[in-house]
Amino acid sequence: MDNATEGKRGLRATPSLELFQTLYDHYGINVDSKFVDLGGSSNLNLLVYDADRRYVLRVYRPYVTENRLADIQLVRGELSNHGVNCSETLLTFSDQPWLVFGNRLLEVEHYVESDTKMDSWERVQSGLPVLGMIHTTLQDIEVSAEAKFPIFANYIESNKVVNKTLQGTQRIRKWNFPRAEQEQLADNAEQLADFVSNAESELITQLPRQLVHGDFWDNNVFFDKGHVVLVADFDFMGERTRIDDLALTLYFTCLKFSEHPLSDDYIQRLSNMVDAYNDSLDNPLTSLERLALPLAIIRQPLWSIGVWVALLDEEKSARSHAASIGWKIEWALRLVDDIDRWSLAFI
Secondary structure (H helix, E strand, O other): OOOEOOOOOOOOOOOOHHHHHHHHHHHOOOOOOOEEEOOOOOOEEEEEEEOOEEEEEEEOOOOOOHHHHHHHHHHHHHHHHOOOOOOOEEOOOOOOOOEEEOOEEEEEEEOOOOOEEEOOHHHHHHHHHHHHHHHHHHOOOOOOHHHHOOOOOOOOOHHHHHHHHHHHHHHHHHOOOOHHHHHHHHHHHHHHHHHHHHHHOOOHHHOOEEEEOOOOOEEEEEEEOOEEEEEOOOOOOEEEEHHHHHHHHHHHHHHHOOOOOOOHHHHHHHHHHHHHHHOOOOOOOOHHHHHHHHHHHHHOOHHHHHHHHHHEOOHHHHHHHHHHHHHHHHHHHHHHHOHHHHHHHHO
16 A cells, blocks of 8 residues: 555565575574564564574565665664664575565564663653764765665655645645645645745755665664664665754654644753754764754655655555644644744754
């Protein structure tokens, strides 16, 4: 139901006897009936057991190329070498870092024990310095075009936000559900896109771009005894400004803890998080980056319209996604009305 761009994305893989036989033939891992689907919206991620050993078996969607996976593994290795805990890839019997399984790529990594994920104010606060370490490490890494520009991601470029949003809203306006609701959603999305496009137009070209994680949030960041023990899920990794990566984390934090977005306490918490991130950078945030950060946060819900609503193949899936995004667009529009105070909080 979440295929996209006329089948180009592909569907999430499913467990099968053929998959487990391949795992045994190339890794010697003998999976009995005991395995756990770890979730994840993009890939099949299975916790598999072989005697007293545990591994994560990952099967990518068809659009992920070998060049992209090679760079994802390169990035995980570089980050591990620089103190960021990432997964360790298990090689096949023939010392290969992955396998081709049908029209998909398959990799296996050692399982990392954890006791919770990054889903509280406190854990986001302590996790953001790790994001800063990631950005510092990745700022000079060279990767392929497939790694820099993912086909599907929770990201919409500032200079394309109007055109991509219009692709989504034009689809919404064609649907046959309560006219007032769909018109309101489309109107709000277009209003928000126009605002951020105009507000960012002179800023965005002056901001440095680099490779970033792409989805630093919730069950992609795992803790054990209060420390980050695993940064996972580089599926949306790509080249963009580092404040876009930070903005995504702050955006999801705002949505999860939905106190009124204009309260002083709320904004101060976010400001403290920005400081925690900044303190871990080799090159601190510039005044322009701090000025642009609230705008990047406001832009975040538009990737739901300009990427997923616009590109999902199944109308039912696209409509379901659209139905879930309306209040988030309205939330962002409320920030527009108080953008000056938000900007001052991050300076």
